[in-house]
Amino acid sequence: MSLAVRRGLFNALSGASSIKALVGDRIYYDQAPAGAQYPYVIFSKVPSGAKIRTLKPGASIRRDIWLVKGVDRNSSADVVDEIADAIDALLDESTFTVSGKTVLDIHLYGDVSFPEPDGDQLYRHAGGNYVVVLA
Amino acid sequence: MGRVNTGFSSSATLDSRLPEIAANLQRKVSGAVKQGAQLVADAAAANLVYGPPPHHLKDDIYVERVGAAEYRVLAGEKDTYYGHVRENGGVNEPPRPFLVPALEEKTPEVLSLVEAALR
Numbered sequence: 001m002s003l004a005v006r007r008g009l010f011n012a013l014s015g016a017s018s019i020k021a022l023v024g025d026r027i028y029y030d031q032a033p034a035g036a037q038y039p040y041v042i043f044s045k046v047p048s049g050a051k052i053r054t055l056k057p058g059a060s061i062r063r064d065i066w067l068v069k070g071v072d073r074n075s076s077a078d079v080v081d082e083i084a085d086a087i088d089a090l091l092d093e094s095t096f097t098v099s100g101k102t103v104l105d106i107h108l109y110g111d112v113s114f115p116e117p118d119g120d121q122l123y124r125h126a127g128g129n130y131v132v133v134l135a
Numbered sequence: 136m137g138r139v140n141t142g143f144s145s146s147a148t149l150d151s152r153l154p155e156i157a158a159n160l161q162r163k164v165s166g167a168v169k170q171g172a173q174l175v176a177d178a179a180a181a182n183l184v185y186g187p188p189p190h191h192l193k194d195d196i197y198v199e200r201v202g203a204a205e206y207r208v209l210a211g212e213k214d215t216y217y218g219h220v221r222e223n224g225g226v227n228e229p230p231r232p233f234l235v236p237a238l239e240e241k242t243p244e245v246l247s248l249v250e251a252a253l254r
Contacts, residue, residue: 031229042224046232048239065239067223067230109235114219116226123226129235 002045002064004099005132009043009066012096018086022079023070032071038123039072039079041087046129061104062134069112069127077115077124084113084126091130098134105133160253165204167252171245172198172206178237179208190214192221210234 006029013019013027019041026032026040046065053060068091070083088108095103109129116123176196183193192215198206210233211218217225224230 031224032226042230044224044230046230046235048232048236050239065235067232069223071226073226112223114223116220118226125223125225 004101005064005066005134006043006045008096008098008103009068009132012090013041013043013068013087016086016090018089019083022083022086038074039070039083041068041070041083041127043068059135062101064132064134065109066130066132067112067127068130069125072124073121074124075122077113077126080124080126081113084111084128087127092128101134103132104135105131107131161203163252164249167248168204168245169198169200169206171241171248172208174241174244175234175237176208178241179210179234182233182237192218208234208238 010027010029014025019027023040026036028036028040028042030042030044032040032042044067046067048065050063051060052063068087070080070087072080072083074080091106092108094106096106097103107130109131111126111128113126116125176198180193180196183191183196185191185193192210195212195215195218196208196210199209201207209218210222218234220228222230222232222234
């Protein structure tokens with residue numbers, strides 16, 4: 001099921017004009033490829049999923065958490081904060097298409113925002129963890 | 136007309152006990168939340184393995200009081216400052232969350248502790 005959600009989330013992110021305007025096609029799962037240009041979007045699954053059984057035989061609900069964030073190499077956090085805002089506007093209390101499943105709910109679980117110094121470079125990360133509930 | 140005995144002799148008595156009840160409740164709930172936060176911290180530490188010495192993030196996960204019945208679980212000290220990068224990923228490494236999974240795993244137990252404190 002993770003693969004279907006991953007594909008659905010990728011399609012939602014890459015299809016959003018607000019995100020494309022900020023990062024182009026640079027949307028990556030788990031980790032950006034070596035040499036990727038900044039800024040970009042990273043999304044990955046937080047290993048915390050739960051299957052919730054319902055009263056209807058054979059029917060269950062799946063609740064997962066996905067990290068979605070922007071990454072930029074910049075002394076300023078402005079660009080990465082814009083990306084985080086665009087991600088949140090796209091996902092929080094919204095929906096997207098997952099093949100074979102229905103997305104019942106997406107909501108912000110918690111913000112993610114931090115600088116990452118590396119040598120003489122400063123990288124910025126901003127986005128959030130999102131709960132995705134599927135039936 | 137029937138009469139219900141509330142155990143209080145007057146509204147003045149009732150009013151005067153409310154702060155005491157509230158304070159007692161807050162103390163009980165705060166203790167339960169603190170205990171729950173420690174469960175989350177222990178679970179987060181269990182999600183990590185020891186790397187090369189001398190400093191280990193696994194040993195630097197702790198609970199901090201934020202306010203009344205409010206605690207947070209923190210990971211990382213001066214020599215293990217990279218907890219947030221491990222949790223959320225860095226430019227050279229993918230995310231390897233250990234805090235959110237711990238919170239998710241222990242939330243039912245934390246709720247049970249708070250419920251028990253409220254009984």
